[in-house]
Amino acid sequence: MKRLNKKISVSAAALLCVLCVAVGGCAATVIQTIQAELRPDFTVVIDGTERTFKNVNGEVVDPILYNGSTYLPIRAIGEIMGKEVTWYEDQKRVELSDKKSTVTDADKIVTDGSAPTAKPQNPVAQTQQTAPVSGEITLDRAKEIALQKAGLTVADVTFTEAKRDRDDGREVYDIEFRRGRTEYSAEISVSDGAIISWEVDND
Secondary structure, eight states: OOOEEEEEEEHHHHHHHHHHHHHHHHOSSSSOOOOOEEETTTTEEEEEEEEOOOOSSOOOOOOEEEEEEOOOOOHHHHHHHHEEEETTTOOOEEEEOOOOOTTTOOOOEESSSSOOOOOOOOOBBBOOOOEEETTOHHHHHHHHHHHHHTTGGGGGEEEEEEEEEETTTEEEEEHHHHHHTTTEEEEEEETTTEEEEEEEOOO
């Protein structure tokens, strides 16, 4: 039996309106268990471009259909809007801000109820970047992947290089950072976030 592929075409502005309604609805204090459909056969097209969304582990996530409405994970919404997702554990509150547990798709988890602090400004040797096209990861995402590989956070390290480059005909991000006397170097694929090379050098 041939699978029917359903295409959902929306504009970024319309999607933002849907997000506002969804977040407002989540403010209710009654928690309910529902049954919904995971729909890998749905295709999301935003401003004429087909989009695929991934969770924090790089795994593809599909739209969900519930009572005739289509839903996307909040991380996917943040990616569309170019926003960072923050989860406030004590308040059970999700916040999308200009700039990036119980919630697994957040970039940052705050457990003490306080406002997020500004990220430290590390000196970074960086060339001018080309804006990623649809489906490509950003430079910030490449830095997150490298930090996850090292088991560190941005507060633990000093970045010495973070730039987009070309190696053997493919687009990559060159990421280098230090922690104490240890230097980490990563080459990460722009197209899918795969780690192409990884080195750890102890002075």
